[in-house]
Amino acid sequence: MPELPEVETVVRTLEHKINNRIIKEVHVLWKNLIEYPDPDSFSALLRNQQFIGFSRRGKFLLFELTDFIMVAHLRMEGKFYVYSEHTEPVKHTHIVFILDNGELHYNDVRKFGRFDLYRKGEPLKCLASLGYEPFDDRLTGALLKKYCRRKKTPIKTQLLDQSMIAGIGNIYANEICFDVKLNPEHPACFISENKWDEIVQSTRRILAEAIKAGGTTIRSYTSSLGVTGLFQQNLHVHSRNDELCQCGTVIKKIFVNGRGTYFCPHCQNQNALMVAITGKIGSGKSTVTEMFEEAGIPVISCDSVNADLWHQAEVINEIEKITGKRTKKEVSTVIYSDPVTKKKLENYLHDLIWKKIESYYQVNKNEKMVAVEVPLLFETDWYRRFDCNILVTCNDRTVIERLKSTRNMSEENAITVLNNQLSDDAKRDMADIIIENDSTVSKLKESVNRKVNDIINSLPKD
Numbered sequence: 001m002p003e004l005p006e007v008e009t010v011v012r013t014l015e016h017k018i019n020n021r022i023i024k025e026v027h028v029l030w031k032n033l034i035e036y037p038d039p040d041s042f043s044a045l046l047r048n049q050q051f052i053g054f055s056r057r058g059k060f061l062l063f064e065l066t067d068f069i070m071v072a073h074l075r076m077e078g079k080f081y082v083y084s085e086h087t088e089p090v091k092h093t094h095i096v097f098i099l100d101n102g103e104l105h106y107n108d109v110r111k112f113g114r115f116d117l118y119r120k121g122e123p124l125k126c127l128a129s130l131g132y133e134p135f136d137d138r139l140t141g142a143l144l145k146k147y148c149r150r151k152k153t154p155i156k157t158q159l160l161d162q163s164m165i166a167g168i169g170n171i172y173a174n175e176i177c178f179d180v181k182l183n184p185e186h187p188a189c190f191i192s193e194n195k196w197d198e199i200v201q202s203t204r205r206i207l208a209e210a211i212k213a214g215g216t217t218i219r220s221y222t223s224s225l226g227v228t229g230l231f232q233q234n235l236h237v238h239s240r241n242d243e244l245c246q247c248g249t250v251i252k253k254i255f256v257n258g259r260g261t262y263f264c265p266h267c268q269n270q271n272a273l274m275v276a277i278t279g280k281i282g283s284g285k286s287t288v289t290e291m292f293e294e295a296g297i298p299v300i301s302c303d304s305v306n307a308d309l310w311h312q313a314e315v316i317n318e319i320e321k322i323t324g325k326r327t328k329k330e331v332s333t334v335i336y337s338d339p340v341t342k343k344k345l346e347n348y349l350h351d352l353i354w355k356k357i358e359s360y361y362q363v364n365k366n367e368k369m370v371a372v373e374v375p376l377l378f379e380t381d382w383y384r385r386f387d388c389n390i391l392v393t394c395n396d397r398t399v400i401e402r403l404k405s406t407r408n409m410s411e412e413n414a415i416t417v418l419n420n421q422l423s424d425d426a427k428r429d430m431a432d433i434i435i436e437n438d439s440t441v442s443k444l445k446e447s448v449n450r451k452v453n454d455i456i457n458s459l460p461k462d
């Protein structure tokens with residue numbers, strides 16, 4: 001099936017060959033190919049129209065004519081042929097455009113192709129549900145992360161969803177998954193924003209290379225514009241089952257939602273999900289983290305990693321270089337009134353904490369998931385690094401009562417502490433999973449266990 005690069009090549013080749021040609025007559029030999037309007041109007045309206053513009057949207061070809069836009073989709077086997085003189089239609093020729101200077105034939109063995117003709121200014125209904133073009137600047141990791149937040153669809157299948165990104169087909173979906181080292185069955189909802197950024201970059205690079213490869217072949221076209229399979233020489237996994245990956249592992253073929261899917265079990269190994277647990281002070285995020293641990297999930301807490309750092313001599317020396325002080329109390333006085341030093345210190349400590357989390361993750365990467373308690377997840381950009389961000393929430397009244405009873409705070413202090421934190425409303429909007437902690441411990445435990453099982457059950461089975 002032609003994909004975006006192939007369609008782009010067909011569009012550019014047709015532009016090269018039939019730009020400015022005038023349609024004298026159109027014979028529709030297989031009427032079902034014409035989706036809109038009816039086949040007779042299609043032929044009648046096209047008479048004396050001139051081809052003046054050629055473009056692509058997703059895998060659709062757009063032909064601008066004097067008064068109309070003709071939209072074509074090649075589907076499985078559609079091909080255009082340009083002839084400089086009269087040519088008899090063959091068995092699979094279904095539309096013949098007689099031009100002022102030659103003929104354009106549309107052939108289609110499977111007859112799945114579709115044609116629409118719209119008057120200029122009329123909405124192009126057949127394109128209405130398409131998502132962003134891969135090269136559109138508005139397509140970002142943040143956007144895709146949000147779009148897929150509730151989708152347990154395998155990433156490979158999700159990349160084929162034309163309403164998300166327009167133009168990725170089966171071949172390039174396989175190649176993109178390989179390029180970003182994702183198991184094709186990995187659920188789309190559990191991919192970090194940073195990984196989505198990588199997916200966007202990878203999609204653009206792979207498609208651009210394929211378009212470039214197609215571009216160099218345009219000159220070699222004669223009459224045939226069938227280009228299926230043209231760019232397959234650079235494929236790493238697609239159609240290469242039982243061959244060796246560059247890492248030496250045998251490439252596997254499986255079916256994902258009925259589509260042939262090729263991947264390297266080594267390069268695209270399903271590693272542990274990296275899950276962050278956050279929530280405001282007194283929300284119960286530490287209790288939730290403990291419950292993850294009880295459920296058999298490896299957990300690590302930023303606060304305890306940070307506390308450990310303050311016991312290491314070389315860290316204390318570095319802190320002294322940055323702040324001039326050696327104890328937590330003195331340092332906090334210095335940075336309270338000095339935002340530049342505060343930022344420097346934070347950068348230094350956050351880096352060390354992240355390194356520690358990463359090495360903990362490496363040790364546990366064959367587990368189903370690793371949970372990290374991150375108090376300032378959404379206040380920093382760390383939320384972009386995790387495959388799944390869990391927010392533990394609790395109503396303010398309960399939090400205030402908890403702070404008063406467990407931390408001996410006054411009502412006034414508790415309210416001040418609470419108001420100094422980013423509101424839960426803002427965080428709810430950024431979280432992938434929300435755990436409400438307004439009720440009893442046993443209800444909380446039930447809810448945590450359910451979420452843990454939900455996550456594990458959504459992962460690819462070995």
Ligand SMILES: [Zn+2]
Pocket residue numbers: 245246247248249264265266267268
């Ligand atoms: Zn490999």
